[in-house]
Amino acid sequence: MDITSTSSRTEGSTDTREASGLVVYVCRSCRDEAEPNAxxxxxxxxxKAAIALGTDANVEVRSVNCLANCKRGASAAMRTADGWSYVFGGLTPENAEDLITGARLLSTSTDGLMPWRGRPDSLKRGMVARIPPLNFVEETS
Ligand code: FES
Structure with a gap:
């Protein structure tokens, strides 16, 4: 992992901005597996590419130091206030537009899930996890 010692809490850089729609967190620290010092x-x-493409009324892109998915980098996560959260890995800088496409799909979803249909391939094969909303209770019968 590349979590280094840059806790946002200890550095006082915790971002407390309100997010009204969906936030894409892109790990800015993921290395090239073949050339880790590149x-x-x-x-x-x-x-950088996703931030340049991403911000609108419903989608904001922020960079983060590490998402603890370093073995499957480059990594990104998406969160909404009350929908499912997603973690993606195996991304490349060329997937910035895919992240924005997926974020817009998720931000307009009526059930809080990112639809499979229309989802870019990089966000299908690169999905690491989806995490339910805080108040989610699954029916089991
Ligand atoms: S360096 Fe850890 S997820 Fe990118």
Whole structure:
């Protein structure tokens, strides 16, 4: 992992901005697996590209130091206030537009899930996890 010692809490950089729609968190620290010392890092390139494409009324893109998915980088996560959250890996800087497409699909979803139909391939094969909303209770019968 590349979590280093950059806890946002200890550095006082915790971002407390309100998010009204969906936030895409892109790990800016993910390295190139074949060339781990290469700069700029693929994560930084992905974050920069997604931020350049991403912000509108419903979607905001922020970079983050590490999502603890370093073995499957480049990585990104998507969160909404009351829908499902997603973690993706195996991304490349060329997938920035895919992240925005997926974010817009999720932000307009009526059931809080990112639809499979229309989802970019990188967000299908690169899905690491989906996490239910805080108040989610699954019916089991
Ligand atoms: S460096 Fe850890 S998820 Fe990117």
């Amino acid at each position: 700069e700029p890092r693929p994560g930084a390139l992905l974050a």
